[in-house]
Amino acid sequence: MARGRSAALGLGSLLLVATLAACSGGGKKEPPLENFTAEEIYKRGEYELEVGNPRRPDQALYYFSEVERLYPYSEWAKRALIMEAFAQHKAKDYESARASAQRFIDTYPGDEDAAYAKYLLALSYYDQIDEVGRDQGLTFQALQALRDVIEQYPDSDYARSAMLKFDLAFDHLAAKEMEIGRYYLKQGHYSAAINRFRVVVEQFQTTAHTPEALMRLTEAYLALGITDEAQTAAAILGHNFQSSPFYDDAYQLLKKQGLKPESKGDSWLSKIYRQVIKGEWL
Numbered sequence: 001m002a003r004g005r006s007a008a009l010g011l012g013s014l015l016l017v018a019t020l021a022a023c024s025g026g027g028k029k030e031p032p033l034e035n036f037t038a039e040e041i042y043k044r045g046e047y048e049l050e051v052g053n054p055r056r057p058d059q060a061l062y063y064f065s066e067v068e069r070l071y072p073y074s075e076w077a078k079r080a081l082i083m084e085a086f087a088q089h090k091a092k093d094y095e096s097a098r099a100s101a102q103r104f105i106d107t108y109p110g111d112e113d114a115a116y117a118k119y120l121l122a123l124s125y126y127d128q129i130d131e132v133g134r135d136q137g138l139t140f141q142a143l144q145a146l147r148d149v150i151e152q153y154p155d156s157d158y159a160r161s162a163m164l165k166f167d168l169a170f171d172h173l174a175a176k177e178m179e180i181g182r183y184y185l186k187q188g189h190y191s192a193a194i195n196r197f198r199v200v201v202e203q204f205q206t207t208a209h210t211p212e213a214l215m216r217l218t219e220a221y222l223a224l225g226i227t228d229e230a231q232t233a234a235a236i237l238g239h240n241f242q243s244s245p246f247y248d249d250a251y252q253l254l255k256k257q258g259l260k261p262e263s264k265g266d267s268w269l270s271k272i273y274r275q276v277i278k279g280e281w282l
Helices: 002-006 011-025 038-051 058-070 075-090 094-107 114-126 137-152 157-187 190-203 210-224 227-241 245-256 268-277
Strands: none
Touching: 038 058, 038 075, 058 075, 075 094, 075 114, 094 114, 114 137, 114 157, 137 157, 157 190, 157 210, 190 210, 190 268, 210 227, 210 245, 227 245, 227 268
């Protein structure tokens, strides 16, 4: 998509920009846009996007929409639509950016810029993921949209970027579970805490939060007097993350009660332990 923004303004386009800018800034009536070609109007929108307020791309969006209105079946109308999505995203008008990107995908599904439109749609969700405490609905939507980019356009540059962002969004969900789990643990709601840490161990085991989740499970189960599960959680932690400081913490918690890390019983953690030994997990 970079072709739209990176294309150099030709002499004719520069003259158009100067003419329109002079008319609009000097009190003169701006010539009707019907007098200009699709390319000239598009270049004016591009110019406004470059020199105007990036958070207020109203003028740029106006020119891009006029290209679509006046020359709906032209190549420039297609470019203008993807630039609308770009400008709206740049202005953090994410809902409008999604709508424009989706319209591009629906109208030009086979176009070379469809991958970028799909990526912009995914970014409109991803860029709204800020702090861990925010509602996670946007994170799930971002994950799905990023997955679409990866699966539908695997050889594109956007797929590589989407993979990185997918991992970060996935980690974000695990961080949310850990945050809630720690809160419950601190409040003494051990069963509720265990449920959260279990989600991390079972569903987010590829993230960096797994070692702490296993240590917290050891802590919570010990608090409930359920020693088999506590020992098993620590055993899994020791098998996969023995160099982690969380393993040392879990080991010390068990040692205080005369226990050691080992698989015991037939709980959900014991099943995971057997998978670990067989090399089928993590």
